[in-house]
Amino acid sequence: MIIFENVSLNYPISTKNLSLRKNIINGIFGSNIKKNYIESLKKINLKLEKGVYGLYGANGSGKTSLLKVIAGIYPPSSGQIKVNGSIGSMIDFRFGLSKDFTGNECIELRLIAEGINKDKRKELINKIKIETELGEYLNLPIKTYSSGMKFRLAFFTSLNVQSDILLLDEWIGTADQNLRDKVDKLILERIAQSKITLIASHNLDRLKKICNNIIYFEKGEISKIT
Amino acid sequence: MNYLREFLKCINKPEIWIFYSHKRIALKYRDTILGPFWNVINSIFLISVLSLSYFLFLNPDDFKNFIYRLSISIFLWLFISTILRESTSTLKNKLEILSEKKIDIKNFVCENIYTNFIIFIHSLPIVIILFFISDFKLQFNLILSFVGLFLVIINLLLISYFITILSAMYKDIEKIVENLVYAIFFATPIIWSENMVSEKIQNLLIFNPIYHFIVLFRDPLMNNVDGKFYESFSICLLLALIVFIINLKLFKYLEKRIVLYL
Numbered sequence: 317m318i319i320f321e322n323v324s325l326n327y328p329i330s331t332k333n334l335s336l337r338k339n340i341i342n343g344i345f346g347s348n349i350k351k352n353y354i355e356s357l358k359k360i361n362l363k364l365e366k367g368v369y370g371l372y373g374a375n376g377s378g379k380t381s382l383l384k385v386i387a388g389i390y391p392p393s394s395g396q397i398k399v400n401g402s403i404g405s406m407i408d409f410r411f412g413l414s415k416d417f418t419g420n421e422c423i424e425l426r427l428i429a430e431g432i433n434k435d436k437r438k439e440l441i442n443k444i445k446i447e448t449e450l451g452e453y454l455n456l457p458i459k460t461y462s463s464g465m466k467f468r469l470a471f472f473t474s475l476n477v478q479s480d481i482l483l484l485d486e487w488i489g490t491a492d493q494n495l496r497d498k499v500d501k502l503i504l505e506r507i508a509q510s511k512i513t514l515i516a517s518h519n520l521d522r523l524k525k526i527c528n529n530i531i532y533f534e535k536g537e538i539s540k541i542t
Numbered sequence: 543m544n545y546l547r548e549f550l551k552c553i554n555k556p557e558i559w560i561f562y563s564h565k566r567i568a569l570k571y572r573d574t575i576l577g578p579f580w581n582v583i584n585s586i587f588l589i590s591v592l593s594l595s596y597f598l599f600l601n602p603d604d605f606k607n608f609i610y611r612l613s614i615s616i617f618l619w620l621f622i623s624t625i626l627r628e629s630t631s632t633l634k635n636k637l638e639i640l641s642e643k644k645i646d647i648k649n650f651v652c653e654n655i656y657t658n659f660i661i662f663i664h665s666l667p668i669v670i671i672l673f674f675i676s677d678f679k680l681q682f683n684l685i686l687s688f689v690g691l692f693l694v695i696i697n698l699l700l701i702s703y704f705i706t707i708l709s710a711m712y713k714d715i716e717k718i719v720e721n722l723v724y725a726i727f728f729a730t731p732i733i734w735s736e737n738m739v740s741e742k743i744q745n746l747l748i749f750n751p752i753y754h755f756i757v758l759f760r761d762p763l764m765n766n767v768d769g770k771f772y773e774s775f776s777i778c779l780l781l782a783l784i785v786f787i788i789n790l791k792l793f794k795y796l797e798k799r800i801v802l803y804l
Contacts, residue, residue, distance in 0.1 A: 391798040
């Protein structure tokens with residue numbers, strides 16, 4: 317279960333408040349900066365139980381911020397959030413993909429970060445290697461990969477991390493048409509294994525096909541739930 | 543005491559920072575023949591140039607002891623200064639992972655210390671060789687050098703956390719640390735010794751924490767464990783306590799929000 321109680325998230329604007337000089341001057345003489353943050357989420361109240369939820373809204377409406385708050389990446393600026401269960405996220409497909417690391421290293425790093433033990437990790441690495449179909453490319457630094465190859469690597473690695481709560485953000489973006497059908501099928505299988513799934517997307521038709529409920533976002537607020 | 547608990551948890555579960563550290567060293571020295579030993583060679587080159595200058599201009603009687611002292615000081619200085627400088631960029635290349643997964647940033651502080659410690663221990667064979675060439679003797683007190691080094695590492699861990707958090711928020715910190723490191727090099731008895739300067743300057747050294755770090759490691763290796771060593775030991779303990787208390791505030795108000803500033 318996920319419960320939001322008056323959760324707000326203020327995102328700092330770097331150009332206004334990250335100068336040490338300005339901070340010192342403001343500290344001494346008082347601040348003339350009225351607002352040095354963006355309100356990404358505004359007093360969100362929400363209770364999510366078992367099911368598949370779609371998050372729909374324009375760019376900057378707060379969908380990804382909500383996912384990141386659930387994942388614990390961003391702390392709420394005010395309010396409280398309660399999350400019961402382990403979290404698996406496919407929010408940012410750059411995850412662990414440091415350009416100088418090889419594909420194999422990226423897989424290992426991701427699994428370490430997920431806290432998977434050494435024996436289980438070995439087993440999963442072999443499985444992921446087969447699923448990605450990247451073969452010898454896995455021994456090369458990922459700066460040599462195309463965006464489709466990076467997607468394969470990140471997607472199949474993320475897919476193999478089991479969790480109670482699954483967070484997905486525009487997961488299909490860089491996949492080619494051949495991969496899309498396969499990805500869709502696998503995502504649906506993965507969703508079935510999770511208790512709660514949240515999917516953020518611009519594609520309302522797609523969300524309507526997959527989700528039980530759709531939460532509409534507008535300027536950091538929930539405008540309606542269907 | 544969540545701050546301490548989380549730090550101990552990171553130290554007890556080292557997989558992520560050891561992974562990053564080994565990859566970082568491998569990438570840094572990729573395609574080089576000597577690997578991390580290049581760092582040792584760079585240090586030996588610096589020591590040779592400084593020793594030669596010292597020999598030519600001052601023509602000292604205790605030349606071999608001077609080289610030994612200089613080597614210990616330079617190796618430790620490089621260890622300390624690299625940690626301080628790299629603390630300002632600890633989180634710079636970690637945005638990919640931090641924007642997808644909640645990971646304790648203390649892991650990356652540990653990575654910085656561990657990476658530089660590995661590079662530092664590559665220089666120890668040189669110190670051992672120079673020890674046997676010098677006039678200093680194997681004594682039980684030598685072990686205090688490792689106790690001192692342990693306390694130095696604790697201090698560096700705390701200071702590195704402090705710099706990491708602040709530099710993620712304030713971009714000026716990187717330049718401030720860079721300039722401070724240059725200034726401290728000349729303000730610390732690394733290429734000069736305490737007895738070369740006036741008593742007034744010697745008294746000022748008490749305010750230089752890097753001086754105390756160097757005393758803790760260097761003096762026992764030079765059979766010189768006296769009141770000055772214990773004074774530096776006490777000051778380093780006090781410094782660790784002060785930085786720990788400051789870090790508690792940073793932890794409470796800034797650490798969890800720091801990913802928003804990257």
